[in-house]
Amino acid sequence: MQLLGKTNIDFIGMKKFTFIISSIIALIGIIGIIQIGRGAANMGIDFSGGTAMQLKFSQPLTIQAAREALAKGGMKEAELQEITGGNQLLVKINKSDLSTGKVADSVESIFKQAFPANPFTVESSTEIGPSIGEKLKKDTLVAVALSMLGIILYIAWRFDYKFGVAAVAATMHDVLAIIAVFFVLNKEVNLLLITAVLTIAGYSLTDTVVVFDRIRENMHKSLKDPLPVVFNRSINEVLSRTIVTSLTTFLAAISLFLFGGEVIHDFAFALVVGVLVATYSSVFVASPIVALWEKPPVESKA
């Protein structure tokens, strides 16, 4: 069976249109990163410091009632979120003046007093001091920078620096796209998101490398043809495998997203988004950049 027969799509020709789309996505992503840097985005407590608790009540409890109880107990700043299935409630309190260890206790006693008829169990509780958050932020930046550097060096070694830069540009594009989506949907930026982003960075390269390999092969084979033609032919040749490889990974990611449970829901969502944009970027971002750069072909071959 085949998804696609022989295709002949002018991918490089679409670059005006796709570059605009990609620029907008990247711009939103950059705004997102700036907001994250300022702490203005929806930061997970692992970065901002604070307390998060997952409570399981024995009877249904409205968010409204829970919020009122917390406000009465002096925890107005608590963010509440309902977890689908089983009367579960997520309570998140960013930075607080109370010392670590006290917030979770106060939340527990507030709920115990406010809803004596509705006992609950603490399914999980996480308290993180601000100094840990700061350290984590720094570590994360180092990690992202290191992996990007490693990738540039490897691709530069295996191909040439133009391919390397283009591959990294495509990877950055995917990273920005995931952040843009999370930022726009106001989803939480936490350590798991960073993990997903770095995973996708690796995955995105896989996709890009497949296309680049073919471009390089065809460039050696047909030196006479104009570059856009070679690029388009290469992308068309590998189009079905680009789609199939993404599809299999997509299938795995989507089953995690749909059935993997609350804890990794957002993580799986980032993977799903990442697989989609990684496929797009290898065709519409990475290759056109090299094509633009390599022009005119005669000089670059000299």
Place this chain on the structure above:
Amino acid sequence: MNKGYTWRISLILAFIIASFVYLTPTLVSPLPAWWSGLLPKDKIHLGLDLQGGTHLVMEVETLKAVEGSLDLIATDLEDSLSSQNLRFKKIGRLGGDKVQLTLYDRSSADSAQVLVKKKYPDMEVLPVFEEGGFVNLQLRINEKEAQVRKDRAVAQALETIRNRIDQFGVSEPVIQREGIDHIVVQLPGIKDPKRAIELIGKTARLEFKLVDETVNAATASTSTLPEDDELLFEKRTDPATGAISETPIVVKKKAIITGDLLTDAQIRIDSQYNQPYVAIDFNSTGARLFDQVTAANVGKRFAIVLDNTIYSAPVIRERISGGSAQISGSFTEKEAADLAIVLRAGSLPAPVKILQNVTVGPSLGADSIRKGLVAGMIGVALVVVFMGIYYKLAGMVANLGMVLNILFLMGALAALGATLTLPGIAAIVLLIGISVDANVLIFERIREELKLGKTPHAALDAGYDKAFLTIMDSHVTALITAAVLFQFGTGPVKGFAVSLSLGIIINLFTSLLATRVLFDAFLDRVHVKRLSI
């Protein structure tokens, strides 16, 4: 490359057998009796997010440890100077790095200086200066020495915490030093995390101090107290109402005996009132001191102080020799048991601060495992069906490769005694998708070669050869990010990185070697005209 499948098949079979052997301790419980000797016993460990438990990151307040050792030097100098009949006005710690001796005249300052230099060669003696008619002599702890003390404090705290946890009884705890002054504690499957944290985090500095009855505690305030006194509170919990009452008591600042002199502490139950108390035994120095102090102070009260809170302040009725005493107070049996543990394990050299506390209940962990498994099964099913339809028989070979991949990965995780976390499960599920990718690259190549009119066997060879570099490149790049994640990640993220990097390496093996050998074996034996691809 057509020949030589004997060794390839043997290698694959060996891996399959090894994986099953390594997985046995994880899957079979309890292990049969004959499972012994060289056979592996390591299991795949479940991360705290899967089995429930508590993960703590604590900071040892090392500055306090330095201050503490300066306080000790000050007390020690007071004793030495007194025993040499050197008169002094005051000796005390100044700031975080100095001890100041205030003396009446130069000559005694000079003698003190000689004594100090001999006793504390590591301390820096600052030039003597006069102020308000007194002569001041300052000792400063140098940076290096302070560092040594800080370092020792963290090492000691680690040891004490380990002792406490061992005595508390937690199976497979992890207690590690991290960075300069952090300690990481993992308590898997702990039932009462609050109690454990209380126990671990308590400084447990036990002191016996004489009560100063000449000062009225009820009206005393820090400004009116004599210089060598301090105001502490005795806390009592009413067993019936749970109300806490605080009684102020003025005690001498200087402790007569400290907890370092203990050899044992045990919980006992008072037969008369059915009240728990902690019986303590002193070592010989402690016993002698206790004997002397009680003999000299019959009829007075002394306070038993733990971390600056008074547990009780009994009257000394008679001289107590023999080196035993008891601490009673209004505590429950659990509290008394925990107090005995912390006293036995010794006090922390400096207070610790809890920076991070992640606690996961066991039901959430079980839920995560179940959902992770379901997601994995569905992922496998989707990919298997897709590959079967799209690549027919060849697709089924790729599916077999994927199953091998998962088997090998689990085997490797077990062999390394690695920890599986929820993101780790996610990595395995993701790997289901990624592992067929390499085969897709190969199959697409083979299809292209077939279109060029090559025979099945030639197409197969060309497909594998030409796809090799692409597969290599894509795996190495993925491995770079996985390695970085491994390096900087902690806990769940590290679990993810471990699963992912192992998976990538194993995938390289199965896609380039394992699936290929099936094709080769098949094509060699059966003469096929058309590949089912």
